[in-house]
Amino acid sequence: MRADAQRNRARILAAAEEVVAEMGVGASTEEVARRAGVAIGTVFRHFPTKDDLLTAIMKQLALRFAEEVESLARQGDPEAIYTFFANVVAQAAAKRTVVELLDVDIQVGGQLQLMREAIGTLLVNAQRGNTVRPGVQLDEVMALLTATSHAALRGGWSDDLRRRTLAIVFAGLRPD
Known part of the structure; x- marks a missing residue:
């Protein structure tokens, strides 16, 4: 090109x-x-087509998220899962892109799978570092991340509400 x-x-x-x-x-x-x-x-x-454009946006966004989470995973910080989670929810609150594109029938499986695998690494690091309870599974983290991001966008959350909600979610993930 x-x-x-x-x-x-x-x-x-x-x-x-x-x-x-x-x-x-x-x-x-x-x-x-x-x-x-x-x-x-x-x-x-x-x-x-417009779907081609939306697919390209989502692939680019998923790639950015995957790169961010991979970078955090390489650092080995057991708190990195919380940093990434908060960043995604903050972006969802600020932009329609994160959540609305997930509702569009586009093919971004490869990028989302890379991100999922990297989040899995963050989860393992967090569990080894005793910052996430041992029984938490990747599917649960992904469900919480998706639901919280969706609510942040749809609910018109203030920064304070987002902070308080994340504190509750994070308290549920942490060991007793």
Whole structure:
């Protein structure tokens, strides 16, 4: 791909993520093109359908989350699972992208599987470091992460409510 085409693609994706975060998945591709500073035809050359564009946004977001969680896992900090959990919920509260794209029928299984595996590593590190109770399973952590992120977005949570809710969730994960 030519350098200018790569720059256009990156600008389109950045603009699309911003637009979807503000307006939801129903946002127009025309608005994406306007914010990216490209013609609508350029958007469709890179992403023939809106679902293609949404898939690319979700893949990019999932990859960022996977990279973040992998970086935290490499550090070996038993508290890292809480850091990651809080970051995801904060992003969900600030952006529609995190939760709304999960409701779109798009194929991002590979990226989500990488993130899930890395969260599993954080969980194992946390259990070895005695910061998460031994009986907690990855499916439970993923369910809590998804539910809390969804509630943060849908509920219009204040920072204080998010902090208090996370304190309750984290207290439930910690050893007695």
